[in-house]
Amino acid sequence: MKMNLRKTGILLAWAMIIAANGTAQNVQRTSQGIKYAAQGMNVSVEFYSPSIVRVYKTPGETASDKESLVVIKAPEQTPVSFGENGKNVTLSSQMIQVEVNPETGGIYFFDKLGQRLLTDKDYGTQFTPFNDAGVPSYNVRQAFLLDKDEVIYGLGQQQTGKVNQRNQKLFLRNQNMSICIPFIHSIKGYALYWDNYSPTTFLDNPQETSFDSEVGDCADYYFIYGGNADGVIAGVRDLTGQAPLYPLWTLGFWQCRERYKSPDELCEVVDKYRELKVPLDGIIQDWQYWGCNENWNSMKFQNPRYINKMGDPEYMKFLPNGEDKNADYGTPRIKSPKEMIDYVHKQNAHIMISVWASFGPWTEMYQKMDSLKALLHFETWPPKAGVKPYDPYNPAARDIYWEAMKKNIFDLGMDAWWLDSTEPDHMDIKDQDFNTQTYLGSFRRVHNAFPLMSNKGVYEHQRATTSDKRVFLLTRSSFLGQQRYASHSWSGDVTSEWSVMRKQLAAGLNYALCGIPYWNTDLGGFFAWRYNNNVNNIAYHELHVRWYQWGVFQPIMRSHNSSPVAVEIYQFGKKGDWSYDALEKYTHLRYRLLPYIYSTSWEVTSKAGSIMRPLMMDFPKDKKVLDMDTEYMFGRNFLVRPVTDSLYTWQDKKQNGHQKDMSKIGKTDVYLPQGARWIDFWTGQTLEGGQTLQREVPIDIMPIYVRAGSILPWGPAVQYSTEKKWDNLTIRIYPGANAEFTLYEDEFDNYNYEKGAYSTITLKWNDQDRTLTIDDRKGSYKGMLKSRKFNLIVVEPGKGCGDGDSTTFDKSISYRGKKVIAKL
Structure with a gap:
């Protein structure tokens, strides 16, 4: 089936807007925009809201009505005023003005003060005929003009190490470690989304900025004005969908390995964390619980080690490639997948499992997808095993995919999904591979939307199955709009190197500026080749510790590495060893911050907020x-x-590692932005903004500063996220400016919050009067605390600092939901 395009004839009767000099002609006014012909194209300019404009261009004599896979917003009723500027036609909302030159095809965007924001270049649209797997179509190119010194962000997650995306050429085709989104976010307070899913070349040079897509029937883009970055992201979410709230337990610490090879091995990791009293909320089962490559992703536990069938000829054929069928693994303690999941739950942890977007030829899923003509016939991982990706664009295929997940895994009690290889992996790439037909046309036409549609299928089906468990999807690839499917991405199979770690910052920050809030990176990197794949390499310990420290301040905190390296905390020594102690310290810090992180996540959901903020x-x-x-x-x-x-x-x-004299403390540079004063989290020292300093960084210290004028709820010491209620919270006040923070709470793991079952408590600090006002609690939910204690402390050197508990407070407040004012 081809993409849903309805051919409609061009309106022959144009409503004429005639300028005083008679030059602005052939423009038809619509309720929220205009239609006109220019440069051999039919062009539609339509306001979707006062701050969002869609520009849609089609070649030739007919116009096509395209159904977007990304945009879900219907145009809202927006008052638009029309006018003329010489030969040009103007359209204005209360937020922006658009000026159109019907002669050259140029379109010019201005803010309400008349400052030019972006130019759709005169004569800047090109349609070049292209044979798309036998279907007449076009290569589509659109050029824009930006200011010379304008900084832009976005384009997904790239591995260039660049935050500013100017002055480069990028080929946007999703692959491992590279998430490709044709979206730019300008420092001027606007964004541009190019609504095309085919491989696209982004080019920025002194002459122009352009998107050049391999196939399309139209040039289709959305101009989003927000005035600032938060406004832009709010516009993106309005256009493409809001991000649902994750359950609290997803914001704790996740331990993973490639791979746990039996239920016993997985459960022993959970046991060890509990024994060591190191917090843990999630454990992840990676691939091959299904067995060998020919049985790839059967969505069943068929590996004989998982179902107590070692030695059984019926199941030994599924033993993973390379494993010794004669090895003696002893009598298993955990004898079934259901028992494994139940055991994890009894340990007050949760479990996620790897599910791929491809199937081996032995699997029932392969046969079902093949009969539906829903397999994509090109080489994928693992190679030379007959494995094929499925067609997630096909709704029937998405149905079959979920039915197997539910019957064989979800119904056992599985908590979360790791949707791996959602680019999908593409081995030995040939141009003809992209001629492969999907439900919506050639694979070339829809390639970059593969992760969007794959995540869509799982999210929508689980939501339809139950409201008692929030959806949580980890996936390796992404596209604009994927936030609406409770999807979070990680930066792929990156190597364990300092230079690669640095690049992940730029990758994650640009991804966040595309409006997709949840992201992480494998802590320590995935491939430890540079360290001889040796977890005992002391140089690897330093890298892993520093990466792990950063992980505390990623939206999702997940440790993972490639076999044979295992990265559980006890692989790094024991108490008293600097690497172990640093990892333990920062794991506890993550849990102390959970009230802050969960409340910030609520801001993401309710106010289109962001967690990682460039x-x-x-x-x-x-x-x-x-x-x-x-x-x-x-x-x-x-x-x-x-x-x-x-x-x-x-x-x-x-590549062997050696330790230096650690008594010689190293330093790193830190820039404190202008416009705020900053308080060192570890020392309580207040510093002025607008300066670069050299911060001493012992191995257990990562530079963390709190903006003066902040309120921080400090959570209890726990072994898992819900071990203790938040009935005795320390409230750290960082003085120097007024502050406000809203503490959010609900039942932590269902969708009752969508029905209003939650509470908020807003705390306000008046810096001049040194008073903290705790407002009336708003809302309620089942199990809500009726009373609690807030222990208030104004941070200063030696008081309320670092990762420890305060023993004295400026004041303790018994709070029962009614407004309290505390003078401090």
């Missing part, structure tokens, strides 16, 4: 931060500066 979001007037790729804001309070250089170890020519 500094340009909060300090756009500070030119030094516009392309800052070393630090960012975590929520609105924390300035985070990961340490991305080796200071305490070195490697010889054989």
Whole structure:
């Protein structure tokens, strides 16, 4: 089936807008825009809201009505005024003005003060005929003009290490480690989304900025004006969907490995964390629980080690490639997948499982998809095993996919899904591979939307199945709009290197500026080749510790590495060893921050907020931060500066690690943005913004600063996220400016919050009067605390600092839901 395009004839009767000099002709006024012919094209300019405009161009004699896979917003009723400017036609809402030149095809966007924001270049649209797997179509190119010094962000998650996306050429085709979204976000407070899913070349040079897509029937883009970065992201979410709220337990710590090879091995990891009293909320089962490559992703536990069938000929054929069928693994303690999942739950943890977007030829799923003509016939991972991706664009295929997940895995009690290889993996790439037909036309036409549609199928089906468990999807690829499917991405199978770690900051920050809020990176990197795949390499310990420290301030905190390296905390020694102690310290820190992180997540859902915030979001007037790729804001309070250089170890020519004298404390540079004062999280020292300093960074210290004028709820010490109620919270007040924070709570793991079952408590700090006002609690939910204690502390050097508990407070408040004012 081809993409849903309805051919409609061009309206022959044009409503004429005639300028005084008679030059603006052949323009038809619509309720919220105009239609006209220019440069051999039919063009529609339509307001979707006062701040969002769609521009839609088609070649030739007919216009096509395209159904977007990304945009779900219907045009809202928007008052639009029409006018003329010489030969040009103007359209104005209360937010922006659009000026159109019907002669040249140029379109010019202005803010309400008349400042030009973006230019759709005169004569800048090109349609070049293209044979798309036998279907007449076009290569489509659209050029724009930006200001010379304009900084832009976005384009998904790239591995260039660049925050500013100017002056480069990028080929946007999703692949491992590269999430490709034809979306740019300008420092001027607007964004542009090019609504095309085929491989696309982005080019920015001094002459123009362009998107050049391999196939399309139209040039289709959305101009989104927000005035600032938060406004832009709010517009993106309005256009493409809001991000649902994750359950609290997803915001704790996740441990993963490639791979746990039996239920016993997985459960022993959970046991060990509980024994060591190191917090843990999630454990992840990676691939091959299904068995060998020919049985790839059967969506069943058929590996004989998982179902107590070692030695049984019926199941030994499924033993994973390379495993010794004669090995003696002993009598298993955990004898079934159901028992494994139940055991994890009894340990107050949750479990996620890897599910792929492809199937091996032995699987029932392969046969079902093949009979539906819903397999994509090109080489994917693992190669030379007959494995094929499925067609997620086909709704019937998405139905079959979920039915197997539900019957064989979800109904056992599985908590979350790891949707791996959703680019999908494409091996030995040939141009004709992209001629492969999907439900919506050639694979070339819809390639980059593969992860969007794959995540869509799982999210929508689980939501239809139950409202008692929130959907949580981890996936390796993404596209605009994917946030609406409770999907979060990680940066792929990156190598364990300092330079690669640094690049992940720019990758994650640009991804966040596409409006997709949840992201993480494998802590420590995935492939440890540079360290001889040796977890005992002391140089690897330093890298892993620094990456892990950064992970506390990523939306999702997940440790993972490639076999044979295992990265559970106890692989790094024991208490008293510097690497173990640092990992333990930062794991506890993550859990102390959960009330802050969960409340920030609520802001993401309810107010289109962001967790990872490039500094340009909060300090756009500070030119030094516009392309800052070393630090960012975590929520609105924390300035985070990961340490991305080796200071305490070195490697010889054989890559063996050696430790330096750790009593010689290293330093790293930290820039404190203008427009705020900053308080060192560890010391309580207040510093002025607008300066670069050299911060000492012992191995257990990552530079963290709190913006003066912040309120931080400090959670209890726990072993898992819901172990203790938040009935005795410390409230840290960082003085120096007025502050406000809203504490959000609900039942933590169902969708009752969508029906209003939640509460908020807003705390306000008046810095001049030194008073904290705790407003009336709003809302309610089942199990809500009726009373609680707030322990108030105004941070200063030696008081309320660092990761420990305060023993004295400025004041303790018994709060029962009614307004309280505390003088401090």
